[in-house]
Amino acid sequence: MDKLDLYRQLIQELLTARAKLRSPNDPIKSQTVFDHEGDHYQMVNLGWRNNNTRIYGCSIHVDIIDGKIWVQHDGTEEAIADQLIEKGVPAQDIVLAYHPPNLRKYTEFAEN
Numbered sequence: 001m002d003k004l005d006l007y008r009q010l011i012q013e014l015l016t017a018r019a020k021l022r023s024p025n026d027p028i029k030s031q032t033v034f035d036h037e038g039d040h041y042q043m044v045n046l047g048w049r050n051n052n053t054r055i056y057g058c059s060i061h062v063d064i065i066d067g068k069i070w071v072q073h074d075g076t077e078e079a080i081a082d083q084l085i086e087k088g089v090p091a092q093d094i095v096l097a098y099h100p101p102n103l104r105k106y107t108e109f110a111e112n
Helices: 003-019 080-086
Strands: 028-035 040-049 053-065 068-074 094-096
Touching: 003 028, 003 040, 003 053, 003 080, 068 080, 080 094
Parallel strands: 068 094
Antiparallel strands: 028 040, 040 053, 053 068
């Protein structure tokens, strides 16, 4: 399998599995949003808490840019970058885009 196809598959599997973790009784739902043409992948949480507080927000946003996985946002407890490494993605193919470019060199991941 082509490297990029593998990365797409892994990202989609991980986000889909996370979206299914919510209890069916939870009024907040998690949805996956996959843009296959643009290589943009997100998990969004939405719903109503106590019937009067609107919940909406992107908890994870990952892009594939120039052959690398760019983690644009990860607001979860278990980092998707670590899960990708566990699945065999080399750290040099993952960019933690939520860190400023000048600080990325201090991580184990790619700078860009």
